[in-house]
Amino acid sequence: MKVATFERGVHPSSHKELTENKSIINATIPEKVIIPLSQHLGAPCNSTVSIGDEVKRGQVIGVSDSFVSAPVHSSICGKVIAIGEFPHPSGKDVISVVIEEDGMDEWVDGLKENPDYINLPLEDLRRIIRDAGIVGLGGAAFPTHVKLSPPKEKPIDSVIINGAECEPYLTADHRLMLENPSEIINGLKILMKILGVKKGYVGIEENKPDAIKTMTDTASKEHHKKSKDFLGTPEPDINVVPLEAKYPQGAEKMLIKAILNREVPAGGLPMDVGVVVHNVGTTKAIYDAVRFGRPLIERVITVTGKGIKEPKNLRVRIGTLFSHLIEECGGLNGKIGKVIAGGPMMGIAQYTLDVPVVKGTSGILVLSADEVSVEEYGPCIRCGRCIDYCPMGLQPSIISILVEKGRYDEARGYDCMDCFECGTCAYVCPARRPLVQFIKLAKLELSRKG
Ligand code: SF4
Numbered sequence: 001m002k003v004a005t006f007e008r009g010v011h012p013s014s015h016k017e018l019t020e021n022k023s024i025i026n027a028t029i030p031e032k033v034i035i036p037l038s039q040h041l042g043a044p045c046n047s048t049v050s051i052g053d054e055v056k057r058g059q060v061i062g063v064s065d066s067f068v069s070a071p072v073h074s075s076i077c078g079k080v081i082a083i084g085e086f087p088h089p090s091g092k093d094v095i096s097v098v099i100e101e102d103g104m105d106e107w108v109d110g111l112k113e114n115p116d117y118i119n120l121p122l123e124d125l126r127r128i129i130r131d132a133g134i135v136g137l138g139g140a141a142f143p144t145h146v147k148l149s150p151p152k153e154k155p156i157d158s159v160i161i162n163g164a165e166c167e168p169y170l171t172a173d174h175r176l177m178l179e180n181p182s183e184i185i186n187g188l189k190i191l192m193k194i195l196g197v198k199k200g201y202v203g204i205e206e207n208k209p210d211a212i213k214t215m216t217d218t219a220s221k222e223h224h225k226k227s228k229d230f231l232g233t234p235e236p237d238i239n240v241v242p243l244e245a246k247y248p249q250g251a252e253k254m255l256i257k258a259i260l261n262r263e264v265p266a267g268g269l270p271m272d273v274g275v276v277v278h279n280v281g282t283t284k285a286i287y288d289a290v291r292f293g294r295p296l297i298e299r300v301i302t303v304t305g306k307g308i309k310e311p312k313n314l315r316v317r318i319g320t321l322f323s324h325l326i327e328e329c330g331g332l333n334g335k336i337g338k339v340i341a342g343g344p345m346m347g348i349a350q351y352t353l354d355v356p357v358v359k360g361t362s363g364i365l366v367l368s369a370d371e372v373s374v375e376e377y378g379p380c381i382r383c384g385r386c387i388d389y390c391p392m393g394l395q396p397s398i399i400s401i402l403v404e405k406g407r408y409d410e411a412r413g414y415d416c417m418d419c420f421e422c423g424t425c426a427y428v429c430p431a432r433r434p435l436v437q438f439i440k441l442a443k444l445e446l447s448r449k450g
């Protein structure tokens with residue numbers, strides 16, 4: 001099988017065998033959910049409910065007037081019992097709405113199904129996606145409708161669906177491709193219609209041959225199932241592209257390089273090279289919103305690691321606490337070293353299990369104590385490994401030395417703002433230097449300065 005890829009990157013152990021053959025199951029509905037009003041990049045929402053209000057599943061509980069924002073909905077049916085600051089997997093405390101479940105689990109009234117969705121006006125499709133609160137489910141959580149409104153001077157000719165799932169341990173996207181391929185392909189067709197493009201791609205790492213086959217067969221089947229009208233022209237051209245299993249193959253810029261051999265310029269966005277990229281989970285959520293009128297109130301996550309008794313792929317309501325899901329998976333297994341929201345490369349270590357799953361949570365990884373070691377980092381020995389492996393061709397060693405000395409402006413000169421925080425440099429550094437953390441600090445200080 002010919003596989004596409006990009007330069008540099010690493011091959012960490014995948015550990016996907018813990019869950020890759022386990023079907024997605026619905027997690028039990030928790031007794032309460034904590035739903036943060038900020039779950040995406042962009043403006044946080046303001047609460048539209050008060051303590052004591054009764055809410056239904058799918059009811060709006062937070063909105064913002066800002067364009068770069070997405071509304072937040074209740075994921076369960078019940079009563080609002082608190083509104084205030086609660087821990088968020090990002091490590092910050094965030095204003096959240098706490099809802100106690102009432103056992104009814106009814107959808108809010110007024111959700112509108114659209115059997116003939118592909119023929120809706122484009123503005124209606126964009127509005128439905130925005131009103132459904134859809135953001136990127138791959139981790140970055142950028143509001144989806146913003147990506148679907150590129151400026152006129154940046155015409156889009158290709159949409160790429162990211163099914164790479166290159167983070168070790170995580171298998172939620174893999175299972176979605178096996179279990180919901182038709183929804184993903186039809187979600188891709190909705191995206192292609194909105195953006196007016198004929199070329200769609202699904203990039204999948206070669207370590208998921210069953211997903212490559214399922215998605216290829218489904219794309220072919222859907223291709224021959226004519227819609228009444230697809231921009232008044234023949235059906236779109238959708239290709240499934242096998243990718244080398246390599247980290248960070250699922251990063252937007254790496255996917256675009258591997259699939260289309262286009263390079264996003266420094267400081268640029270995929271739309272600068274005519275491309276929009278969406279994750280498979282996001283694409284399914286788009287289909288569910290447009291076809292069935294369902295807002296984004298749940299997502300699939302992988303709960304895994306040696307520190308979990310029964311690793312699983314679960315469909316969970318947004319706002320469910322990590323502690324509830326760990327119990328759902330048989331509880332903790334022995335002495336625990338670290339709990340991470342997301343995968344081991346880009347995920348964030350947690351200090352409490354009382355944090356909720358948010359729209360951007362792709363998994364919960366529990367490492368056992370014997371898998372985690374705390375090591376002092378040393379000075380840079382100038383081995384050059386971080387430079388050799390950085391997919392962006394940056395110089396993390398030099399940036400880290402400048403940051404240690406507080407010379408942030410000079411770090412900007414080494415393009416530290418182009419780092420997308422994949423963690424590859426820190427992974428390969430023999431001196432165990434926290435390179436990505438230094439770079440995050442530089443980006444924070446430089447963005448404060450403006
Ligand atoms: S500098 Fe940034 S982009 Fe390069 S390897 Fe490190 S974290 Fe990844």
Ligand code: SF4
Nearest residue numbers: 380381383384386429
């Ligand atoms: S990998 Fe670590 S030790 Fe080697 S050059 Fe980079 S920062 Fe220095």
